[in-house]
Each structure stands twice: as C-alpha cells, then as structure tokens.
Amino acid sequence: MGPVPIGGPAASFRSLVLMTTLFDPDTRAGAFALHALEEDLVAWLTTVAADGTPQSSVVSFIWDGEAIGVFSSPTAPKVRNIRANPRVGFHFNTDEMGYQWAVIDGTAELIDGLRWNALPAFDRKYRSVFPNWGMDIDETADAFRQFIRITPTAVRLWTED
Numbered sequence: 358m359g360p361v362p363i364g365g366p367a368a369s370f371r372s373l374v375l376m377t378t379l380f381d382p383d384t385r386a387g388a389f390a391l392h393a394l395e396e397d398l399v400a401w402l403t404t405v406a407a408d409g410t411p412q413s414s415v416v417s418f419i420w421d422g423e424a425i426g427v428f429s430s431p432t433a434p435k436v437r438n439i440r441a442n443p444r445v446g447f448h449f450n451t452d453e454m455g456y457q458w459a460v461i462d463g464t465a466e467l468i469d470g471l472r473w474n475a476l477p478a479f480d481r482k483y484r485s486v487f488p489n490w491g492m493d494i495d496e497t498a499d500a501f502r503q504f505i506r507i508t509p510t511a512v513r514l515w516t517e518d
Contacts, residue, residue: 379509386514390459393449394420398486402427402507403446404438404465412438417486418447419478424508425463428473431503439465439505447507462511471504473497 380394381387393400403413414435419426425447429436439445447461473479474494487497 379512384516386457386459386516389457389516390449390461390512390514393459394425397449398482400447400449402435402505403448404435405442405444406434406438407441417479417483419476419482421478424506425461426476426479427505427507428479428501429503429505430500433503436467436503436505439467445507447509456516458515460513461507461509462513463507463509466506466508468504468506472502473504 380391382391398417399415400418401413402416402418403411406412412434414429414433416427416429443465445463445465447463449459451458473483484494487494
C-alpha cells in the first residue's frame with residue numbers, strides 16, 4: 358500500500374503515512390509523533406547553508422500544540438541559514454528498533470528578545486536536565502537567546518501496524 362492520509366485506510370505494516378492533518382492521536386503514527394514532541398529531550402533541526410549543504414543540529418525544544426520552539430545561540434550557523442532560507446526539517450530519533458520515525462517539514466521564524474527561562478514550558482522541561490548536561494542555567498539562558506519558532510507544513514511518519 359502506498360502513502361495514505363491519516364483518517365484514511367489503515368496503513369499496512371511499515372507503511373509511510375503522509376499526514377493531511379497534523380498528528381492524529383488516534384493513529385499509532387500520530388501518537389508516536391505527539392509523544393516525541395511532548396516528551397523527547399532532543400531532536401534534529403536541519404537547515405540549508407548558502408552553498409546548499411544541509412546542516413543538522415541537535416536541539417532542545419518545546420511543542421505548544423501548534424509550533425515547535427527552539428533556542429539557539431544567535432551566531433549559530435542554523436540561525437544564519439534560517440535568515441536566508443526559513444524552510445527547515447525537524448526529526449526525532451526512532452524507537453529502539455527503528456519501526457517508528459517522524460520527520461516534520463516546516464517554516465522557521467526568528468524571534469528576538471525571548472529567554473528560555475521566561476517560557477514556563479521550556480523551563481519545566483529543561484531546568485533539571487541542563488545541569489546534568491553540564492550546562493549552567495543562567496549562562497545557557499544568556500548564550501541561547503535566539504528563539505526559533507517552527508510551524509509544521511508537512512509530516513512524514515513511518516510506523517508499524
């Protein structure tokens with residue numbers, strides 16, 4: 358069976374599901390993506406450099422139900438890349454056997470003047486994690502002060518029935 362929209366016929370074993378509505382929690386694929394958006398601590402953000410080279414970065418993130426939020430150093434290559442081309446890819450690690458994955462295409466917007474510890478959801482998710490990563494909370498908030506808001510435009514999911 359080829360790609361099927363969420364809400365259509367059930368996906369066959371290990372089928373690619375193209376989402377026509379984002380993250381349907383009533384499907385296995387949609388539930389996997391929502392769980393990753395809400396619970397995973399890191400994901401991969403891919404931008405494109407001026408010479409066309411993909412540049413992938415591991416990022417911390419939050420999901421507000423409509424968009425993905427990422428903080429970065431304002432001088433990071435990903436920020437420069439987004440200024441030139443706001444189209445991005447965002448994906449998670451797979452489950453332990455590689456049976457499920459989610460890739461999100463989106464449009465990134467750079468928002469200045471926002472600190473991560475000013476966002477309750479980000480603060481709740483990462484306040485206890487950053488010290489375990491060897492990152493000082495205040496220094497991190499100062500260094501990672503460029504907010505990137507990613508609005509999903511398409512989602513590709515691979516899942517097993």
